[in-house]
Amino acid sequence: MLKRIELQRELIPSFTEYPFSIPGIKELDYLEFQGPVTFFVGENGSGKSTLLEAIAEKCGFNTAGGGRNNYYDVHRSESALGKFISLSWWPKMSNGFFMRAESFYNFASHIDDVKAFNAYGGKSLHEQSHGESFMSLFSNRFNGNAIYILDEPEAALSPQRQLAFLRIINDLVHDGDSQFIIATHSPILLGYPNATIYSFDEETIQEVEYEQTSHYQITRYFLENRERFIRDIFKED
Numbered sequence: 533m534l535k536r537i538e539l540q541r542e543l544i545p546s547f548t549e550y551p552f553s554i555p556g557i558k559e560l561d562y563l564e565f566q567g568p569v570t571f572f573v574g575e576n577g578s579g580k581s582t583l584l585e586a587i588a589e590k591c592g593f594n595t596a597g598g599g600r601n602n603y604y605d606v607h608r609s610e611s612a613l614g615k616f617i618s619l620s621w622w623p624k625m626s627n628g629f630f631m632r633a634e635s636f637y638n639f640a641s642h643i644d645d646v647k648a649f650n651a652y653g654g655k656s657l658h659e660q661s662h663g664e665s666f667m668s669l670f671s672n673r674f675n676g677n678a679i680y681i682l683d684e685p686e687a688a689l690s691p692q693r694q695l696a697f698l699r700i701i702n703d704l705v706h707d708g709d710s711q712f713i714i715a716t717h718s719p720i721l722l723g724y725p726n727a728t729i730y731s732f733d734e735e736t737i738q739e740v741e742y743e744q745t746s747h748y749q750i751t752r753y754f755l756e757n758r759e760r761f762i763r764d765i766f767k768e769d
């Protein structure tokens with residue numbers, strides 16, 4: 533399990549430049565992972581991907597998406613934060629995968645190039661729909677005793693598939709001792725029971741309850757008051 537990450541503040545040259553100028557990062561000392569499933573939530577641009585990418589790099593995963601054995605260079609970039617965080621494990625995990633929805637296309641091409649699609653359901657990920665290819669990755673490539681670092685995995689998934697993905701997470705956590713750290717905007721994924729939710733919306737990264745997230749509140753309010761909501765947001769000032 534990844535138990536904790538710590539920002540090595542003494543090594544940071546200046547807090548006025550990216551990535552240290554991001555409010556949540558600027559104030560960060562350490563973050564603890566209390567259980568097998570942790571979510572990062574927050575507005576667009578609040579720093580979730582920056583921190584996830586840094587963790588993935590420290591785990592030795594390809595920052596463009598993949599595990600330790602996925603060597604390809606398309607869109608791979610050095611994490612600006614990776615050198616400045618330290619990870620504490622107990623026990624140490626060396627298997628896992630970093631998935632970012634935005635560069636999944638390049639990952640799929642890499643799998644074609646190395647003819648590895650047998651490990652992904654026997655079919656090129658490019659010949660599957662976007663959502664099907666995500667589900668192939670989760671169902672075929674994800675297994676026990678590993679850490680999964682996922683950036684907006686819901687991007688291509690229908691609500692029904694998001695529920696199926698919750699089931700996959702649950703099986704991997706309970707039968708496989710796996711750990712998930714997920715940045716998401718999905719109120720469905722966030723509903724995973726007993727997860728820790730860290731919000732990047734305040735000056736410091738803070739733990740919040742599911743019902744406190746704007747994802748839950750806005751979605752609920754919208755569903756219960758759709759007509760009024762639409763009237764309000766379309767209203768001319």
Ligand SMILES: Nc1ncnc2c1ncn2[C@@H]1O[C@H](COP(=O)(O)OP(=O)(O)OP(=O)(O)O)[C@@H](O)[C@H]1O
Nearest residue numbers: 550554574575576577578579580581582583715732
């Ligand atoms: N390579 C970079 N150089 C400079 N600034 C960057 C770089 N990458 C991201 N940023 C900035 O850092 C901030 C945090 O970006 P990040 O991608 O971590 O946000 P996020 O919370 O993952 O957002 P989203 O929900 O939209 O994916 C943003 O303001 C972004 O513009």
